Amino acid sequence: MRWQSLIQDWNPNRSFVDTQTRGPYQRWEHTHEFEPYEGGTIVRDRISYELPLGALGGIVGGGFVAKDVARIFAFRRATIREIFG
Numbered sequence: 001m002r003w004q005s006l007i008q009d010w011n012p013n014r015s016f017v018d019t020q021t022r023g024p025y026q027r028w029e030h031t032h033e034f035e036p037y038e039g040g041t042i043v044r045d046r047i048s049y050e051l052p053l054g055a056l057g058g059i060v061g062g063g064f065v066a067k068d069v070a071r072i073f074a075f076r077r078a079t080i081r082e083i084f085g
Contacts, residue, residue, distance in 0.1 A: 005030075026050040043080065045073065 020028035
């Protein structure tokens with residue numbers, strides 16, 4: 001699957017927002033936030049997206065997409081823990 005995104009907003013060491021310019025979603029916006037905490041960093045993600053085909057897309061693919069997004073972020077959490085402890 002091809003995916004292209006654009007960094008819309010960038011605040012060094014604090015946050016950035018990427019939006020899909022080409023890919024499977026009707027709309028995708030992902031905010032990454034970084035907050036210093038007790039000698040480390042808290043990483044927060046906020047995702048807002050819409051599937052193609054409106055309500056029909058949500059009915060047909062919504063459950064699959066939610067599981068896929070959860071799987072992607074679980075992998076990322078595990079990788080960050082492995083690298084940074």
